[in-house]
Amino acid sequence: MPYKTREEKNAQAARYREANRELLRERSRLYRSAHPEAVAAGNARWYAEHAEEQRAKGRAQSREYRLSHRTEVRETGRRWYEENKERRLAVARRWHEEHAPRAAALGAARNANVKAARLGQPDRLAADEVEALWSAQPTCQSCGRPVHGLDHIVGFERGGSNTRANIQNLCPPCNTAKSNRERRGETRKVA
Numbered sequence: 001m002p003y004k005t006r007e008e009k010n011a012q013a014a015r016y017r018e019a020n021r022e023l024l025r026e027r028s029r030l031y032r033s034a035h036p037e038a039v040a041a042g043n044a045r046w047y048a049e050h051a052e053e054q055r056a057k058g059r060a061q062s063r064e065y066r067l068s069h070r071t072e073v074r075e076t077g078r079r080w081y082e083e084n085k086e087r088r089l090a091v092a093r094r095w096h097e098e099h100a101p102r103a104a105a106l107g108a109a110r111n112a113n114v115k116a117a118r119l120g121q122p123d124r125l126a127a128d129e130v131e132a133l134w135s136a137q138p139t140c141q142s143c144g145r146p147v148h149g150l151d152h153i154v155g156f157e158r159g160g161s162n163t164r165a166n167i168q169n170l171c172p173p174c175n176t177a178k179s180n181r182e183r184r185g186e187t188r189k190v191a
């Protein structure tokens with residue numbers, strides 16, 4: 001039987017691979033250890049050609065895993081959160097040191113503006129004005145701690161404006177204490 005069909009050839013090759021599995025594995029191992037660059041280049045080429053496909057496969061597997069292991073995934077996330085607490089805090093602290101004045105000024109101005117809008121107060125504070133306040137008065141006006149806070153000297157309820165002229169640096173506890181005094185009728189103007 002001189003001619004073999006493609007199927008017959010494939011079947012024969014498969015039988016050969018099956019019968020010589022160890023030998024082929026050893027030959028492949030020897031080749032790979034003798035030609036590391038060629039192997040690395042081949043791997044790189046393969047990954048480059050199949051990158052998108054591999055990524056899609058990875059995403060699909062990951063999605064499937066998350067859906068079928070909800071509890072484990074949640075637990076792993078919680079553990080990661082706990083184990084990396086210090087690292088996350090360090091990152092947050094560094095970010096805060098680098099961006100805090102600006103971020104805090106933006107937040108404080110936004111809060112003041114939301115409150116002003118709610119009470120029908122027409123003025124809007126800019127973050128720049130809050131930063132200017134803090135650089136002029138870097139500590140709490142009342143207790144002297146180096147804390148940044150924003151207080152309206154005369155509250156909106158008493159007709160105070162939402163402007164640079166009517167704001168002071170007051171830390172949150174001092175701000176609360178001031179509000180309480182005002183509520184009790186002790187209307188000392190500053191702090």
Ligand SMILES: [Zn+2]
Nearest residue numbers: 140143171174
């Ligand atoms: Zn204070």
